[in-house]
Amino acid sequence: MVPEAEFTSYYGRPVVKAPPWGEDVPAYLFLGGLAGGSALLAAGAQFTRRPTLRRNARLGAITAIGLGSVALVRDLGRPERFLNMLRTVKVTSPMSIGSWILAAFGAGAGVTTALELDRMTGRRFPLGPLRRVLPFVDGAAGVWTALFAPPLAAYTAVLLADTAVPTWNAARDELPFLFVGSAALSAGGLAMITTPLAETGPARTFAVAGAVTKVAASEVMKHRMDPTVAQTLHHGGAGKMLRASEILTVVGGLGALLAGRHRAIAVGSGLALLASSALTRFGIFEAGIHSAKDPKYTIVPQKRRLAARRAAGITDDSITTAG
Template identity: 65%
Template sequence: MSEYDEVRPPEDRRRRGRGRRPGGRRGGREELMVPEAEFTSYYDKPIVKAPPWGHEIPAYLFLGGVAGGSGLLAAGAQLTGRAVLRRNARLSAMAAIGLGGVALVADLGKPSRFYNMLRTFKVTSPMSVGSWILTAYAGGLTVAVGAEVDRMSGSRLPLGPLRPVLRALEGPAGLEAAVFAAPLAGYTAVLLADTAVPTWNATHRDLPFVFVSSASLASAGLAMVTTPVGEAGPARALAVLGVIGDVAAMRLMERRMDPVAAEPLHHGQAGTMLRWSERLALAGAVGTVVGGRRRPLAVLSGLALLGASALTRFGVFEAGIHSTKDPRYVVEPQRRRLAARRAAGETSDSITTAR
């Protein structure tokens, strides 16, 4: 209803009920005068433009989670005196940061575009904040990994008088990286949810918890693969907690989403990925609890957890891209939100209008 309805000419009630049967005769059974509505858009173009991102971006999402979780594991190992777990977690985090940086630059096209994002700091931009989180995390991690590499080489690196300085900064640098580890694992969820992509935007309340839990089980799984079972106790505990958090957060997220916006999470390629992600996560958790102290089973469980985390990131990414291709995923949630605001009495802005 709008203000123009007041000047609309009255409808001729005598014209109502005049329909024809499928054979052409008039009668009680009428043909539909208006065909059923189909969700279309102008010139058959999507209402929301899909992000021009390739598979480098979900790879970066996964590797960022591995790096963030490994940074937390390394800090815990540092504080509890587990030297092998600390070393392996730091090296794993550095490898993930390096590969993630390659994937990010491959999507951006050239490294200078990443450097340009560091010229300013905009707190309302997840991309700007995320760039600084990544830089701060990588800075502390580089110092800690440098000390590990020097120790592994038997102090043969040509550091000279810088070696005592490096050893003195190793501990604080590892803890500094741990401070930015959780934000690194979760900021990419905020980045996706801050877009107009229907499915991603509908997950804005819960997707960070999904990504952080997914990062926990990925980093724990990698530590179980690379670390002897004698020192991998914290990794096994983190793996079980990560699986519980991942499955619970995913279920809660789907329940709180608009039913239409959640459909891409269950259908097509994205649905297949997310179903297998949950299966692998549960299998990895069972393997960790039952046989995590046996090296072969610990490796298999760790690989299952890594696969589960990767499928979660790729599945959420594919679901969002798919939701931009059908106008229904844009229109129906908008109509429901508009009806809810009208029912709540919100009629003072440019979106809702009084009946």
């Protein structure tokens, strides 16, 4: 009998090269989602005449995208590398399209933030000659930012899935929904912390919708993934973070439903939702890095797919041979 093959590779090197990304990347994944969700919530507050929620969501969006941009540039090493990505538009590249989404979103968020700061300072913010123009574009800038909010929250999932990293690629169908849901619950959570109860109704609804979307996408993802690759979502540091995220999502979502009259519950729920979103992004990131380092997560699913094709009678294409 031939013994079971051990999963090794030439000179002990991984089959798939893990991306050379540090902790700044998952931080950007979280902050970009928070910024996108906050901008969408701000647009809703703008149209429903909730000025405090609008202001806080706009300030949350610009703070998150600012910190996220810092994390992104830190990982790139030199700021000009980001500017170089704006020299062309490549529709087949999630990174190229994502760079333009980030730039367009940041421009709109900058305009709305300047207007909010001007209101907060009693029209003493140093806008100079722009003071006569910006008030007329307030509504349009809010809509502009909101249009780029969902792509900002989702494109990083496409960016991860468009790699050969086993976990990320196996989750390519569900990962955008998971990230969008995570963005919504984090934005709703931040607004619940910063905004009085009288105006947090839309934020709580947004948070609950995000929690439901995240939980549903996570469960579908786990069931549809190859069982070997799915192990990376349950083991090690990634497994601990994702389990904690699931608990915090449920706790925060239930708290959002009950926080209508209790400020303390609203704040506690908001903190739980923010932590849940951050742990989701860091957990997914860690699971992907781990899957790239172990040949098992590349070879076993390939063998399983090959056996399925042969069982289906497919033996004459470039993937399957009649062995």
